[in-house]
Amino acid sequence: MAQEKGVGNTSVLILKLLEEKDMYGYEMIETLAARSDDTFRLKAGTLYPILHGLEKEGFVTSYEKAAEGRTRKYYRLTEAGKGELAKQTERWNAYAAAVHKVLNGGACCAGI
Amino acid sequence: MGVLVVQGFKKIWSRWKAWLSAETLSEKDLMREEMADRFSSYLAECRKAWKAAGMTVAEQKEAEETEISLILEKMESEEKAEETQLLSSSEMQNYVDTVCDQIRWKQTRKAVAEELTDHLLLQKEAFLAEGLSEEAAEKRTVEEMGDGIAVGMALDRTHRPKPQWQMVLVAAVLLSMGLFCRLTIDEVSFGVDMAVPVLLAAALFGAAYFLDFTLLARKAKWVILLFLAMLILLVPFVEKSGGESVFFFFDYAYALTGIALLAPLPFLSVLFFMRGRKERGYWLCWLAMAVLAALLFSFGKISMVLIFSISAYGAFVVAVGADWFSMGKQKGKRLLALTTGAGIGVGTLAMFGIPAMRFRLSFAVARMAGGEFEGGYFRYLVENIWENCRWLGRGTLPQNEMAMSVRLVLSQRQDLFSNDILLSRLGFAYGKLAVALVLAVFALFFLLSFQQIRKQRSAFGQMTALSIWLVLLMQTVFFTAYNLGFMLVAPYALPLVSYGNTVLCINALLIGLLCSVFRRGEGVRDKDLAAA
Numbered sequence: 001m002a003q004e005k006g007v008g009n010t011s012v013l014i015l016k017l018l019e020e021k022d023m024y025g026y027e028m029i030e031t032l033a034a035r036s037d038d039t040f041r042l043k044a045g046t047l048y049p050i051l052h053g054l055e056k057e058g059f060v061t062s063y064e065k066a067a068e069g070r071t072r073k074y075y076r077l078t079e080a081g082k083g084e085l086a087k088q089t090e091r092w093n094a095y096a097a098a099v100h101k102v103l104n105g106g107a108c109c110a111g112i
Numbered sequence: 113m114g115v116l117v118v119q120g121f122k123k124i125w126s127r128w129k130a131w132l133s134a135e136t137l138s139e140k141d142l143m144r145e146e147m148a149d150r151f152s153s154y155l156a157e158c159r160k161a162w163k164a165a166g167m168t169v170a171e172q173k174e175a176e177e178t179e180i181s182l183i184l185e186k187m188e189s190e191e192k193a194e195e196t197q198l199l200s201s202s203e204m205q206n207y208v209d210t211v212c213d214q215i216r217w218k219q220t221r222k223a224v225a226e227e228l229t230d231h232l233l234l235q236k237e238a239f240l241a242e243g244l245s246e247e248a249a250e251k252r253t254v255e256e257m258g259d260g261i262a263v264g265m266a267l268d269r270t271h272r273p274k275p276q277w278q279m280v281l282v283a284a285v286l287l288s289m290g291l292f293c294r295l296t297i298d299e300v301s302f303g304v305d306m307a308v309p310v311l312l313a314a315a316l317f318g319a320a321y322f323l324d325f326t327l328l329a330r331k332a333k334w335v336i337l338l339f340l341a342m343l344i345l346l347v348p349f350v351e352k353s354g355g356e357s358v359f360f361f362f363d364y365a366y367a368l369t370g371i372a373l374l375a376p377l378p379f380l381s382v383l384f385f386m387r388g389r390k391e392r393g394y395w396l397c398w399l400a401m402a403v404l405a406a407l408l409f410s411f412g413k414i415s416m417v418l419i420f421s422i423s424a425y426g427a428f429v430v431a432v433g434a435d436w437f438s439m440g441k442q443k444g445k446r447l448l449a450l451t452t453g454a455g456i457g458v459g460t461l462a463m464f465g466i467p468a469m470r471f472r473l474s475f476a477v478a479r480m481a482g483g484e485f486e487g488g489y490f491r492y493l494v495e496n497i498w499e500n501c502r503w504l505g506r507g508t509l510p511q512n513e514m515a516m517s518v519r520l521v522l523s524q525r526q527d528l529f530s531n532d533i534l535l536s537r538l539g540f541a542y543g544k545l546a547v548a549l550v551l552a553v554f555a556l557f558f559l560l561s562f563q564q565i566r567k568q569r570s571a572f573g574q575m576t577a578l579s580i581w582l583v584l585l586m587q588t589v590f591f592t593a594y595n596l597g598f599m600l601v602a603p604y605a606l607p608l609v610s611y612g613n614t615v616l617c618i619n620a621l622l623i624g625l626l627c628s629v630f631r632r633g634e635g636v637r638d639k640d641l642a643a644a
Contacts, residue, residue, distance in 0.1 A: 024230070025227065025230075025231050026230070026231050026234040026235065043256060043257060043258040044228070044231050044235070044256065044257045044258065044263075045257050045258020045259065045260075045262065045263035045266075046258060048224075048227065048228070048231075048263065048267065049263065049266035049267050049269075049270060052267060052270040052271065053270050056270055056634075067230075070226070070229070070230055070233070071226050071230065072230050073223075073226070073227045073230070
């Protein structure tokens with residue numbers, strides 16, 4: 001998908017996950033893999049730089065919670081993040097619809 | 113006798129050394145204390161229950177001993193659980209180290225390390241559950257992570273101090289407006305005497321901008337000692353000049369009032385040092401605040417005491433809100449409400465009860481509300497200036513007996529009083545719109561910075577920013593109010609705009625420090641500060 005502005009594709013998936021509930025990094029990777037039948041199995045090394053970038057942009061915030069005797073960092077979607085997610089979802093839908101049209105013969109040929 | 117003195121001296125010296133080397137309570141200390149609290153209240157409940165059950169003293173003692181040994185076991189196991197934070201395998205640890213080594217902003221490394229460690233351990237547990245051996249699980253875990261150096265470099269790009277261009281720009285505009293007033297209204301000719309303080313102010317701003325504000329925490333004791341040493345060294349040389357405490361150095365007079373603007377900084381260090389020290393820490397902070405306020409009071413300006421107190425109080429509110437003293441938020445809030453009430457009560461009593469204070473208050477009231485021959489002459493003068501101002505352009509001299517005085521005060525640049533009414537003079541020289549413009553820039557400055565203060569993640573960052581912000585805000589409010597004829601509180605300075613070279617430099621330093629908090633705030637966690 002052609003990206004003009006805003007966050008990347010993986011980021012959109014992450015924002016979508018956080019729309020439901022606050023999650024920590026490992027949980028995101030597992031959930032994403034389960035939902036996509038293992039199509040999207042992110043490496044932790046990819047995830048964390050993206051997450052920290054999203055936090056810096058203000059699309060997510062984080063907080064720490066004690067778990068199993070250690071600190072766990074949870075992420076939460078912000079209002080700005082929700083807006084970005086809506087924008088990117090719309091863009092993706094338009095793109096997917098266009099691809100669909102082309103693959104099915106294209107809009108120009110519909111009348112012929 | 114001599115021996116006694118030596119012994120006494122040794123004792124004092126060893127106490128000093130102990131104090132200097134004493135550590136701030138770390139996160140681990142706090143957890144341990146919390147654990148001890150929990151167990152001791154549990155034990156107290158047990159004792160009550162045993163007594164109620166009608167056990168004999170011997171039986172009670174025996175039961176207590178078994179309970180204590182159980183507790184000790186439990187404490188040990190809890191500590192062990194805490195140690196699972198550490199990675200057992202060197203391969204996994206190496207991975208975390210490699211990633212963190214790429215991040216140049218050292219302060220943020222610890223948080224990243226913790227997050228990665230948690231991830232590694234979770235992943236490993238998952239592999240173990242799948243039936244992999246310990247060694248294989250660790251190997252797979254590290255493989256799953258991705259190249260350590262690449263990951264670290266990607267994180268390094270995200271973790272940078274945030275440049276504060278907006279703040280720098282607004283500060284530069286304020287400084288230029290000050291320069292403009294200096295050149296045109298004060299009619300100071302451009303020269304070394306004039307340029308040096310401005311350059312120094314700019315340099316101090318830059319230095320503080322790049323300085324790490326967490327030094328106030330990490331070097332808390334040194335900040336406190338440095339400030340006290342400065343006061344002790346300066347106080348013997350202080351002279352009173354025109355109601356202002358000044359000291360002389362190479363024939364130049366420096367306003368001690370300016371140094372007082374720095375008082376919130378050592379107070380922040382005290383606050384930091386008292387983190388997690390319960391009620392004792394809370395009260396010691398109030399004591400420190402009272403001592404500092406009394407010191408400032410001795411320099412002679414009540415507005416200074418007011419500015420410091422408001423700023424320190426702001427820090428207190430943030431501290432209690434974040435349960436800084438670890439005594440429970442509810443308890444903290446109750447205590448703060450109580451102390452606030454008591455403080456206001458004592459302040460009011462002192463204001464009206466102490467004759468010297470009452471005299472000063474009546475003087476201030478007369479300055480604001482008295483007739484022109486009853487102490488209200490300045491206000492009358494300021495009123496005359498404003499009445500003859502235009503919206504744009506130079507005002508006309510009043511057609512009454514004040515014409516002479518107004519003309520005089522407009523050109524008297526060295527006079528302390530003319531400095532205090534800079535805004536009125538600006539209004540007369542260029543019109544009310546010029547004053548509105550200056551105030552608009554200030555409003556922008558305070559709004560922009562307040563937004564950033566609210567966003568601070570660490571309590572210490574928020575305290576620091578808020579107390580500096582309040583120092584700047586109160587100065588601006590008092591100065592503006594005075595210039596508009598509300599003269600109850602004596603003006604101090606209009607940060608970066610009004611002169612007083614010392615005050616100019618110190619305000620520049622404070623604004624730089626404020627920017628430093630905004631630059632680095634997101635990388636600071638309170639618990640890491642204590643560990644350092």
